[in-house]
Amino acid sequence: MTGIAVAGVTASGKSDLAAYLAARYGGEVISCDSMLVYRGCDVGTAKPTEEEKRGVPHHLIDIFDPDQPFSAADFSVLCEKAEADILSRGKLPVICGGTGLYLDCFLRGGLPEGQPKDDAVRARLEKECDRFGAEEMHRRLKALDPEAAENIHANNVRRVLRALEIIEVSGKTKTELDKQTPQHTCVKDYGVIALGYEDREVRSAAIEKRVRKMFAAGLAEETAELRKNGVFEKCAAAAQAIGYKELFPYLDGRESREDAIMRLTYATRRYAKRQMTWYSAVPYVKWVWVDADGKRKSLENIAEEAARLLELN
Incomplete structure (x- = not known):
C-alpha cells in the first residue's frame, strides 16, 4: 500500500484524524481540498491550525492566491509531486479531503472521458x-x-x-x-476510508457546533474582507464554496447574525447529505462511523477503527 486517504462528510473530523494517523505512523498530510489551496480563505474553509496539524507537515495548503484557477487535474499533478516527495523520505502519504472529485481523479489516474462539445x-x-x-x-x-x-x-x-x-x-x-459515465479502475494502491455519521441528529448537531465555532473565530469578518477585496468576483471556487456566500445577507444588514448561522448550518447539512450519497457510490471506500449510541466517539476510538480497516497495525 502506497498511502492512505481520509475522506468523508463535512464536520466529521477528517483533518484531526489525518494528522493523528500521520503522526502515529510516520506520515505527512496532503490536503485534498479545492479551497484550502487559497491564501486568506482560512476560517470559512476550516483550514487546520498549527496546533491541529500536530507538528505534521501538510502539503497543498496556502499555495495560490484566490484569483488563480485550480482544477481536479491541477490537484492530481501537484498531488503526484507531493506523494513522490513524501515517499522519497520514507514517509507515508496521508491524503485528507474534502473534495471527492479531486481524490477520485488522483486515485483513478484522471477524469472520465469528456462529454459532448460544440x-x-x-x-x-x-x-x-x-x-x-x-x-x-x-x-x-x-x-x-x-x-x-x-x-x-x-x-x-x-x-x-x-x-x-x-x-x-x-x-x-x-x-x-x-x-x-463508466467508472475508472483505481491505478493507485491506497487504502481509503470515509468518515460519516450513522445518526443524522448527531451529524446535524456537529455541523451546527462547527458553524458557531467558525462565527466565533471571525468568519463574518473574513468574509467581509474577502468581499471588499473582490475575491468572490475573481475566484469562482470561493464564490461557490459553502461558508461564504451564505453570509452576504447578514453583511448587507438584511438578516440577523443568528439567521446567518442557521442559513449556513442548513446549507452545510444539505452538503453533508450530498457527500454521503456521493461516497456511498464509490466502490473503493471503507466507512468509519464517528458516532455510536447517539454520541460522538473519541478521536482515539475512531483512529483505532480506521487503522484496523486500513491494516496499519
Whole structure:
C-alpha cells in the first residue's frame, strides 16, 4: 500500500484524524481540498491550525492566491509531486479531503472521458450570457437540470455554460450523463476510508457546533474582507464554496447574525447529505462511523477503527 486517504462528510473530523494517523505512523498530510489551496480563505474553509496539524507537515495548503484557477487535474499533478516527495523520505502519504472529485481523479489516474462539445453552441451561449447575465443563465440551467444547478454556483459561469452546452448538444442533462459515465479502475494502491455519521441528529448537531465555532473565530469578518477585496468576483471556487456566500445577507444588514448561522448550518447539512450519497457510490471506500449510541466517539476510538480497516497495525 502506497498511502492512505481520509475522506468523508463535512464536520466529521477528517483533518484531526489525518494528522493523528500521520503522526502515529510516520506520515505527512496532503490536503485534498479545492479551497484550502487559497491564501486568506482560512476560517470559512476550516483550514487546520498549527496546533491541529500536530507538528505534521501538510502539503497543498496556502499555495495560490484566490484569483488563480485550480482544477481536479491541477490537484492530481501537484498531488503526484507531493506523494513522490513524501515517499522519497520514507514517509507515508496521508491524503485528507474534502473534495471527492479531486481524490477520485488522483486515485483513478484522471477524469472520465469528456462529454459532448460544440464550439458554436458554446460561443452562442457565451454571447447570451454577456447579454442576459450569469443569473439568467443559471436560472435556465435550474429549469433544465436542477441537480446540476444546485451544485454549480451562478458565479461559476464557465461550469454553468458547460452544463447548458451539454444539454443542447446531447439532448441529455449533465446529471444524466454523469450517472452513465463508466467508472475508472483505481491505478493507485491506497487504502481509503470515509468518515460519516450513522445518526443524522448527531451529524446535524456537529455541523451546527462547527458553524458557531467558525462565527466565533471571525468568519463574518473574513468574509467581509474577502468581499471588499473582490475575491468572490475573481475566484469562482470561493464564490461557490459553502461558508461564504451564505453570509452576504447578514453583511448587507438584511438578516440577523443568528439567521446567518442557521442559513449556513442548513446549507452545510444539505452538503453533508450530498457527500454521503456521493461516497456511498464509490466502490473503493471503507466507512468509519464517528458516532455510536447517539454520541460522538473519541478521536482515539475512531483512529483505532480506521487503522484496523486500513491494516496499519
